[in-house]
Amino acid sequence: MSDPSLSFSQRIDTSVPGVLAIIGDWTLPHYDTLCEANARLAAPGAIASLDFSRLAGLDTAGAALLAQTLGPERLRSLLRSASGLAPDRLALLVAVALAVGEAAQQSVEQRDNGALELLERIGGAVLGLADRTLILLGFVGLVLESLARAAWRPRRWRVTSIVAQLEQIALDALPIVALLTFMVGAVIAFLGATMLGDFGARVYTIDLVGFSFLREFGILLASILLAGRTASAFTAQIGSMKANEEIDAIRALGLNPVELLVLPRVFAMILALPILTFVAMVSGMIGGALVCMLRFGISPTMFVNRLRLDIPVQHFFIGMGKAPVFAFLIACIGCLEGLRVEGSAQSVGEHTTSSVVQSIFVVILLDAIAALFFMEMGW
Template sequence: MSLSSSQRLDISITGVLAIVGNWTLPHYDTLHALSVHPVAPGAISSLDFSRLGGLDTAGAALLAQALGPERLRSLLHDAAGLDRDRLALLDAVALAVGKVPDQPIVQRRNGVIELPERIGAAVLRLAERILTLVGFIGLVLESLVRAAWRPKRWRITSVVAQLEQTALDPLPIVALLTFMVGAVIAFLGVTMLGDFGASIYTIDLVGFSFLREFGILLASILLAGRTASAFTAQIGSMKANEEIDAMRALGLNPIELLVLPRVFAMVVALPILTFVAMMSGMFGGALGCMLRFGISPTMFVSRLRLDILVQHFFIGMGKAPVFAFLIACIGCLEGLRVEGSAQSVGEHTTSSVVQSIFVVILLDAIAALFFMEMGW
């Protein structure tokens, strides 16, 4: 085989392949023409590089494509006219070319078939997250029991600092939001019930809804969006900076040091915020009733005392510690699952907010159905 240009492959009758000319990048077009038509392996018994001019990685790669990387490596050690540097270059390039995987053929898939597959994968991921959360809750409870009997391991300073962030800082926004929601419910109740001559029952609507549902639900959703995301971002940043690994190297338990103070602070903070949300919501409802229907605050309070049982208050307050514990666990778990990049911190922060709100609403709906069926 020969080419008219200076770069060519010459095969003698005895099966010796001579590589002639400069196999370098400036002659890439001519070299590529040789690599497109590979030489038959059975026709070659040895290589002759005595008439080789220049050689670089581009020429070595195309030579490996023309002969085949494995075949080239097997013939290099008996090749004539090849110095040690070029032998190393050809061997390294042939080895690298042989490791390059073939590009997989991307086949277009049927959307009808792919949709159930995606749904199934999502269900499996959901089940995995639920199992992970249950396991983490067990780990937190175990650490809590162990630390309870050792007062020296209590992190009082951390708990107080977290209480300030989870209870005092969100207090104004919780009070303002529930006040406005209570006023809106009162306006809607007076408007709708007034058509039936039952505007006075707006007081029952406001009291019943805020004591049982809206107080705890609004406070939990606000903390899920505000505090759970903060927990994830704080712990996730420490995980990305390898500070948690440093704690373990020093013999410190990250669960006791980072998770338990946040969980305890959340369990204390959410009942306080729930109570504030209840009172603020009913105050907004009372103001709405007074402005829309002329109901005095004295009549509003008297009607509440007569019609609304105290058990509704205890039902709403009883949900607060459970929701607080789950929100804190989800926020801390997502922070510990951060893989070490800023993108991962953002993804897990978003995931903690979504999971917390979803769990709060789901459990609140289940609890509402259960209490209604029990007649409570």
């Protein structure tokens, strides 16, 4: 084993490039010595060729140091005319030079484009949103086609699955929906009466509670609860089946996964959400009536009579009319994200989170659009 060094020989005419001899063991144990030798090296541009005839040993540490000293591109150029270099060592130097060059290029790109990274990520998110929207629209079309085909074949309806899903979606969710909307109705009544009391119009709290729950809060709260509770369950159930290759087994048996797994959940959701919406409306108004009676002396009889006289029934139909649309989209999003699971527990968790976020976003977006539309129509 010999100490590594560099020997640079140049002709008398200094304008003519010289030869750089690589001597000794260019390995990791001699790294400090190599660094000192490289620090004394002449300008790389004055080197015409490399001489490896006295090279005793070479590893990736020595190759990387030589690439950093001469520059990756310069080293690759000089290796074409290098002498005394074994083929395996030539391959090592070329590979290390390529790796060092790519790392340096990535570092420069990251440093130069750091200010554009935020815009790049925003652009990627927008493109991803567009792709997910197209996938969702395609899946909605597939589900509608399957619904149309199954509607004319009652024997293909999976009544047992629909009833089981209806129990999980509607009956099991009734307590939480009723409790949540009851508390929200009480809060709205308390805040509304407190503010309206300053103008001597506390009795209009009844109109506020009735109007808000019949048109917006009833359907919105029930939909958000189902988006978080049921859409995530759909994704986790179907995603686990996808991860365990049960979906592939269903296809191998000649069955349609959409008809077998998606349609019963869609049917059950379309039936369940109007029920939960009605419960949410009633519970919210009961909560408001209770606060009005206990805190502000408004009797339940007065509360009901004013609701009947001041709130047209069209507000109830507007709120209930949104329920099937929201239910269909929530079910489609939950099932679609389950079918997109790639086969790991991490993928199941990611798509479950995505289904909840997408469902809530779609519900709020469509509710806002519907509110603007009904306002312009004067309904």
